Amino acid sequence: MTRDQMLAHLRAADEVAREAAAHGHHPFGAVLVGPDDHILMRQGNLDTVRHAETEIARRAAAAYEPEFLWQCTLVSTFEPCAMCAGTMYWANIGRLVYGCDETKILALTGDHPENPTMSLSSRTVFGSGQKKIEVIGPFPEIEDELHVPHRDFWKR
Numbered sequence: 001m002t003r004d005q006m007l008a009h010l011r012a013a014d015e016v017a018r019e020a021a022a023h024g025h026h027p028f029g030a031v032l033v034g035p036d037d038h039i040l041m042r043q044g045n046l047d048t049v050r051h052a053e054t055e056i057a058r059r060a061a062a063a064y065e066p067e068f069l070w071q072c073t074l075v076s077t078f079e080p081c082a083m084c085a086g087t088m089y090w091a092n093i094g095r096l097v098y099g100c101d102e103t104k105i106l107a108l109t110g111d112h113p114e115n116p117t118m119s120l121s122s123r124t125v126f127g128s129g130q131k132k133i134e135v136i137g138p139f140p141e142i143e144d145e146l147h148v149p150h151r152d153f154w155k156r
């Protein structure tokens with residue numbers, strides 16, 4: 001997958017994040033990309049324990065064989081939390097592409113009670129496992145764009 005393809009998928013995930021916000025959910029979005037670079041699934045955040053990346057990893061595990069998912073990429077607007085990285089690990093999705101670092105979510109959400117961001121990077125979570133999941137991110141050139149749906153959201 002080229003960097004331009006990754007940026008296109010990050011924009012698709014951002015579209016999902018904006019739709020989630022329009023439906024009253026937190027503005028996070030994820031897409032699952034197959035080995036042929038086509039988007040297989042889209043998922044927005046549902047609630048505090050049903051994050052976009054956890055939901056899409058569970059749906060993917062139910063729909064596809066682990067050998068296939070190892071060749072797939074989960075693309076997320078923001079770096080997945082420990083719960084999401086863990087679910088992705090167990091679903092056997094082989095690669096993660098994310099737009100903004102977890103520290104940027106913390107800066108945006110502050111001490112908002114609905115998003116008590118953890119400081120545990122996905123690379124640390126995957127690094128504690130027994131298989132090597134590739135992680136690509138952040139993408140500074142798209143950061144401002146991905147921040148937009150969050151700017152006013154967490155001030156409520």
Ligand SMILES: [Zn+2]
Pocket residue numbers: 051052053054080081082083084085
């Ligand atoms: Zn999460």
